[in-house]
Amino acid sequence: ELPDSVTIWEVGPRDGLQNESSIVDVAVKLEFIDRLARAGLSIVESTSFVHPKWVPQLADAEELLAGLSPAAGVRYPVLVPNERGLERAIRAGVADIAIFGSATRSFAERNLNSDLDAQFEMFAPVVAGAREAGMTVRAYISMAFGDPWEGPVDPAQVVSVGNRLLELGCTQLSIGDTIGVATAGHVEQLLDGFRAAGTGMDALAVHFHDTYGQALANTFAALRCGVRTVDSSAGGLGGCPYAESATGNLATEDLVWLLDGLGVRHGVDLDLLADASVWLAERLGRPSPSRVVRALRD
Ligand code: HMG
Ligand code: MG
16 A cells, blocks of 8 residues: 655755755755765755845855756756746756746735736746756745635635646656645545646646645655655755745655655655754754754754
């Protein structure tokens, strides 16, 4: 019933750090990324080519990628919202990008300065151009369960927005519980909705936040539905600068602990990973919120 193996899509350096108010030195970011790759993570989302005024923490995207020494077999995807971002990614020699759509109008306005329909017009040339350039393109769908301004989000609307993103030519859809309000039954309901609309679980990833302590239960529900790619953030770093109630992402250490217990392969060395998170936490000046990191290291 459970998959034999799961791909962990590490988002700490991007989704985790984007929310830090004091700017982290590019050398620290680079060492963090290296440590994550050495811990066995095969996908490390590294930065965003967004407007530097919107996310000042990631204004160093060009410098970061120029300084990165890619490890063999590791991919370093970056976020790209629009054609300007794609130009920057192409110039930086990026192989994998992610666009980020919203399931709700409120968040499309706040996060993208766009709206529910206009976001697709912004993304269409990005996906087409990226595929032409040989890149893979993931699509995030934010606020897939609840939205701070609109409340619970209708699964039918999420399936519709998600399928429109896939139809643009994206290779994978990451379903995001940006504010962490989902519960396991809601996850099953939404995944059933995608399945009923003809989207296979292989095309999907899940992205949970631990605001209400449900991220692992939600992950387990998604695994049982057949999802095999799970997003998480080392040490539980992060939130989202344009969604006030968004707290930490699911911690990669917590995910690894769950997968180890289930006998699901993932390729990550938990000890090296916890070292990386503790190392970064020392630089940020506050402890990791991950329960597993604390249990292993305190
Ligand atoms: P805008 O202001 O509407 O952009 O922002 P515009 O197209 O009107 O352009 C205005 C100016 O910005 C122009 O410069 C552009 O060149 C420049 P000017 O001509 O005035 O000198 N510009 C750019 N510069 C650099 N890079 C770019 C870029 N684009 C335009 N890419 C925009 C629209 C989408 C750019 C803006 O809203 C933005 O950057 N948003 C990003 C917000 C963000 O990064 N949010 C966090 C990620 S989403 C998230 O965290 C959720 C997720 O993790 C899932 C989950 O957790 O659930 C994915
Ligand atoms: Mg997130």
